[in-house]
Amino acid sequence: MTVEKRTIRSDIPGSELYMEQIDAQDERKLTVGRGISLSGEITSCDHLIVEGYIEASIKNALKVDIRAGGHFNGKIEVQNAEIYGYFEGDITVTEQLTIYSGACVRGNLQYGSLQVEDGAMIVGNLSVLQKENMVDNIVNRDFSENTIAIKNVKLEVA
Secondary structure, three states: OOOOOOOOOOOOOOOHHHHHHHHHHOOOEEEEOOOOEEEEEEOOOOEEEEOOEEEEEEEEEEEEEEOOOOEEEEEEEEEEEEEOOEEEEEEEEEEEEEEOOOOEEEEEEEEEEEEEOOOOEEEEEEEEOOOOOHHHHHHOOEEOOEEOOOOOEEEEOO
16 A cells, blocks of 8 residues: 655645645736835836835836835836826826825826726826727717717826
């Protein structure tokens, strides 16, 4: 009779189950904590969390979170972003950009979808990323004999 030795606890570092869990949850996450400054170009990062100060550019990320007290100055290209803190520069968000109360955003914003809480401050240029047929659907929509046409939007809020 042979006895197979297996680890049944998944919380032991180095065990097969532990490594499988880590691989399944593995995302390339970078957290810049409070009191930390970072400058340069950020690559190969899926999720950036900003609690400190960053002066940089980031491309092809899945998510950027600028927390309350966090500062980002530079260029961001990302799928989703949440801003609670301060952002200055150019930001392109292909899906959802959420700006929370108390946030301050300055610069050029391009987004697929935008949500802004009351109390957020935005100074700059805002534009919706065009998706196929999105503009045609809006331009040709008829609301009780009034046709709506949307072109480039420039908004300054102080």
